[in-house]
Every structure is written in C-alpha cells, then in structure tokens.
Amino acid sequence: MKEEIKTYLKHIKDVCPELNDNELEKFSSELTVEKYNKNDFYITAGQTQTQGGFLISGLIRVFHTDELGNEKNIYFVPENDYTFHYASFMDNKPSPLSFQCLETSVVVNFPAFHLHKSYEEFPKFDRYGRLIVEQKLKQQQERLESFLFQSAEQRYLDFINQFPQLFNRISISQLCSYLGVERQTLTRIRQKLARSV
Amino acid sequence: MKEEIKTYLKHIKDVCPELNDNELEKFSSELTVEKYNKNDFYITAGQTQTQGGFLISGLIRVFHTDELGNEKNIYFVPENDYTFHYASFMDNKPSPLSFQCLETSVVVNFPAFHLHKSYEEFPKFDRYGRLIVEQKLKQQQERLESFLFQSAEQRYLDFINQFPQLFNRISISQLCSYLGVERQTLTRIRQKLARSV
DNA sequence: TTAATTTTGGCACAAATGTGTCAAGTAAAA
DNA sequence: TTTTACTTGACACATTTGTGCCAAAATTAA
The missing domain is CATH 1.10.10 (Arc Repressor Mutant, subunit A)
Known part of the structure; x- marks a missing residue:
C-alpha cells in the first residue's frame, strides 16, 4: 500500500478509532494518489467534483472569481486536510470556487459515490463523517465570528x-x-x- | 406527549428516517419544554451549557459583547433550529456568545450528556448528527463566503x-x-x- | 391615556479603506 | 546569465464607512 494512503487511513483512524482495520482496508481499495504541479488547478469553478481529495503534502488556495475577473482567496488547504468545497461536494453540485496549487501537491482521491456507499456499508463511517464535519464547523464558525467582531x-x-x-x-x-x-x-x-x- | 416534543421528534425523523420510533421514544424521555419571555436570556456569555435546545417558536438573537460593552449580533435563531453555540456545546466549554429572546420563545431542552449517550446507544444517531452538522456547515460556509466576496x-x-x-x-x-x-x-x-x- | 424608551433617518466631520500607479526588489524562467 | 514575471512598499486621491449627535416617529410600559 502506498505511503500516502497509509497516511490518510491513519488520519481516519485517529479521528474515529471505532472504524476497524477491515473496514478501512475495504475503503482504501478505491483510493488513488495523484500529484499536481505548482499552479495546476485541482478544481476549476463551475466544475462538479466527481471525486473528493485529502491533501497529503503541498498547499492549495481556494478562490472566488467575480464578474470582472478579480480573484479572492477564501480558504487555504494545508497538509492533512480535505480539499473540496463541502457544500457543493456533498450535494453533487458545481463548485463555486476554484482550487489551485500554490506548491507541488500530493492528494489522495476517492470517488464521491464511494463515500456515500461507505456511509451505507460501514455504520461507523457516519461517526467519522460527523466528527470531521463538526471540526470543520468549528473552524468555520471561528472564522466567521472573527469577521464579525x-x-x-x-x-x-x-x-x-x-x-x-x-x-x-x-x-x-x-x-x-x-x-x-x-x-x-x-x-x-x-x-x-x-x-x- | 407534549405538542412541542412531537414537533421536535418530527423534525428529527424528517432529517433522518433511519431512526425508528422506538429510539425516538427513548430519546424523548429526557426532553423538557420551557417557555422564555421576551428579553430573557437563554444563555449568558461565559456560561457553560448543561443542556441544548431546539427552538419551537419565537426568535433568539445571539450576540457578542466586547470589552467596551458593545454588542454585536452574530446569528439569529429562527423557529425549528437549534439554539446553542455548536463549538462550545460540543466541547462542553463556556459559550463566548449570549442568547437573548427577541420574542416570547418556546424551547425543547435536553441534557448535553443525553446527546452523547444517544450517540453511543442508537447507532443511527450519528447519521442524524452528521446530517444536521452538514446543514449547519453549509449555512456557515455560505455566510462566511458572503462576507468575503x-x-x-x-x-x-x-x-x-x-x-x-x-x-x-x-x-x-x-x-x-x-x-x-x-x-x-x-x-x-x-x-x-x-x-x- | 401619558410617560418613558427605543428606533429610525439625517447631518457633519473624522477616520479608515479602496483605487490606481510607480519603481525597487525578488524570484522564476529562458 | 539575461529576461520576464511577480511581489512589495509607497504615494496621492477618491470613496466609503464610522462616530457622535439630534429630533421625529414608533413602540412599550406605567
């Protein structure tokens, strides 16, 4: 098994120890590792992501482009974090934001349907999902509140x-x-x- | 069973039909209904919530108070929404924000530990939690992005x-x-x- | 009802932020 | 190396936003 996939599985297990190795093993069968060069786009705005990704190394900026072509960065994706726009990925809708590598980046990818299938097949996957989304929500909340006060x-x-x-x-x-x-x-x-x- | 509790259970079932009536019945045993008058505080900043709440009717403003005593509203809680600060409630930490009723409000309350117990006892509760938090995350994300662009x-x-x-x-x-x-x-x-x- | 409080729109001035431009410095590519 | 592109700090000016205040209107309490 590739080192990057091991890193990703370790992250999952750290967050949710209730998932057993057998389940993780099955989950890992659909994972692929891909490398992106600096300035490569991981997602372009308007595109619907057929796969989700977990950034192993590198750095990605997530930005919005307005009618005049001005770009504004909304997030930065650091190592060991998911690289997709939650709202659009979960609903299978086009991403309103673009993802571009600021550095050479290595990503573990998985098909979107595979995630949904895993939620059905492995009951404890819901817990992993809940914990991850709770983490994200906290970060998001803090960031929003920082803008407000x-x-x-x-x-x-x-x-x-x-x-x-x-x-x-x-x-x-x-x-x-x-x-x-x-x-x-x-x-x-x-x-x-x-x-x- | 009180009408307000039925409303709350219906909301849960709508979000996550996988939860069966028996589980909901058990969950409901710890629920209480409380009424708050206009201007009453549901939570005061600095307080740690021992219970969470779901707003059945009324309207609550969630605000931050700075060193000079200036108040800034961060959220409004509409009917049929949870009335707690996710980050602090989930971690059992003091809420940085205050919750005050702008109108007479009726809330279904549940002890915090009861929620955690439910996650352990009823496997599908994790799914309900995931779905709710996903919803919240989407809203939060949209709001943050609206501030940024x-x-x-x-x-x-x-x-x-x-x-x-x-x-x-x-x-x-x-x-x-x-x-x-x-x-x-x-x-x-x-x-x-x-x-x- | 009257009195008290809150809310609102308006004004003037101060402060902060945005816009556009420039040149020096840095980093990357040929 | 040379050339090109990008980044940064700086400046002037226009615009936006904040602050403090006032009076009319609306709402709430006595």
Missing part, C-alpha cells in the same frame, strides 16, 4: 498564530483577500505592527 | 431573500451588526435601494 489587524495576528507553518509560504498579495482587506491595507497593518515592536 | 448591500438583499419570515421581526439596529456594518451604513444602503426602485 475582530479587526483586520487581529485577524492577521490570529492567522500567524493559527497557521505558523503557512505564514511563510503565502505571499501578502495572496493573503490579503483571505483576511478580507486590500493589499494596501494589509501593508498598513504590517507597518503599524512593525513600528509598535 | 459580497458587498454589505448584497448581504442585506440576501438576508431579506433568505429569511423573509424574520425580516419584519428584526429591527435595523439589531440587523446591522449581523450584516457587519454600522447602523448608519445600513441606513445608507436602504436609502440607495429605495431610490433605485
């Missing part, structure tokens, strides 16, 4: 704290839209912080 | 569209912080929209 400066500081391993790999121009400000504003924030050190 | 004006229009039943029950001053703008700005948006009709 924190300043851009605080969000910037939080980002550095929360993703120290990403901070040096993402440029200012990529980061600013994730924080919800223009590049100029992020520059001002950094200047202000630098002065106050 | 939509204008306040668009968010206002979306709110009217998405919650027509709430629109007339929430004042401008309560709504503005939910949309992430000051009251004056929301007034300006409304003026602009009124002119363009």
